[in-house]
Amino acid sequence: MPDFRGLKDIDITFEKDFFPKIFPLGSQNGGGKSTLLQLIFVLLHCSIDEDKKPFIANMLQGFKIADGQDKRVLAIIDIWDGENLVKLGFNCCKKSPILEVVFDEDIKSEDSIDICYYSSAPKSNNNQEPNTKLQCHFTNQNKERVQSFLHKISRKTFLAAPSTQVFIFLPQHSRKLLFKQPSNGDNNYHGILESARYKLRGLFTYDFLAVDLLIKSFKDARDRDFREAIKTGSYGNSYQTIIKELNLLLGNKRINLNEDFSGVNFQLYNNGETIELYPEDLSHGELKRLSIYVWLNSRNIKDAIVLMDEVEIAFHPDWQYQIISDLKEWAPSNQYILATHSYELCQALTPAHVKEIEPKLIKQES
Structure with a gap:
């Protein structure tokens, strides 16, 4: 990635032969870690689905091409598909400049795929018509095969992050709402994020226990x-298995599903006594760890690229x-x-697993 927002000259390899395939990405605050994860996510998750392409356009708004040039490299992503490097x-x-209407009239290239159009105007000018397009360029590949690969990788790319994170693939006006008093309905940042x-x-987003995913996991197990x-x-025994696995995560606590599948409840077993627990009786860390496990399990996330922001x-x-x-135990592939x-x-x-971008972490004294 040559130059995007605060990221300059980023060149990172996440080695395909390393085990486990878990790579911490470190920097000090403001280094651009979240920006990097979000850009990877939208390029891989949104490039092929028409209803998701506006998120790419939101993120690229204001990404300009220098005068005198007709192209600017946003990112190059190499992915091993099990047999070849794509x-x-x-x-x-x-x-x-020779066309007056829309990009669709451009001559179609056999070594690239048009993804979306966006405005390179400054973010303050939200009314400017799209004047720049994003393309996915490839070499030594069949166009249909690349399109099929993008379809596959879009279903295999995930991003987990706190809901307090600023998601720069949301519309610009929604981000501005962070500095305004919240209003009712969807006209607030968190409502737009939920949509x-x-x-x-x-x-x-893994801030609280994802009850909807948890209930879905129970229902899926019941159906199996x-x-x-x-x-x-x-x-x-799928249902009993998931109950057993969740209880192992909780230690001396137990999770139970309401009979009507409307929710869950928790109990503490202590010296033969059963005590009903309330949400405040479980720590934020316990609920978050449980949520991550449920998310990976309920979505059956395997053989995927999983980007996680500030998981700690x-x-x-x-x-x-x-x-x-x-993570190595729950979904090692x-x-x-x-x-x-x-x-x-x-x-x-190992130290080789850890990747850093500037400004690098300040090493702790022993």
Whole structure:
């Protein structure tokens, strides 16, 4: 990535042969870690679906091409597909001066795919018509194969982040709402973010227990057991398995599903006594760890690119170290890129796993 917002000359390799495939990405505050994860996410998750392309246009608004040039490189992403290295070059191009109407009249190239149009005008000028297009350029590849690959990778790219993060792929006016008093309805930042989550199925915010995902996991397990009964005459054990796994995460606490599937409740088992727990009885860290597990399980996230921003928030230093083992156990086939400030998290892996961008983390004294 040559130059995007605060990111300059970024060139990082996440080695395909490393195990575990978990890579902390560190820098001081303001280094651009979140920007990097969000750009990777929208380019890979949104480039092929028409209803998601506005999120790319939102992020690129104001990304200008210098006078005298007709193209600017946004990013080059190389992805190993199991057999070959697929090189995707994302380039921004000016509107052809010889055309008067729209980009669609441009001569179609056999080595590139048009993704979306956006305005390179300053962000204060929200009414400017799109005058720049983003293309995905490729070499030594069949165009249909690249399109198929983009479809596949869009379903295999995920971003998890705190909802308090500023998501720069949301509309510019929504970000400005962060500096205004919240209003009712969808005319506030968090309402707009919630609406975006329904369109961006790969986006997850892990601030609180994701009850909807948790109930979905229970229902999916129940349905698998029922299908097993139809097929074999005996119910499967998917439901009991997920209950057992969740209870292992909770230690001496237990989770139970309401009979009508309307919610969940928790109980504490202590010296033979059963005590009902309320939401305030579970720590933020416990709920977050449970949410991450449920998210990976309910979405069946495997063989995927999982981008996680500030995963260590609300975790005790021991749990910051432990989350690496958790991810390796819960879904080991994924490649994880973790934007982090946590030394404990980084120390759970080899130094070669840890990637840094400027300004680099200040090393702790022993």
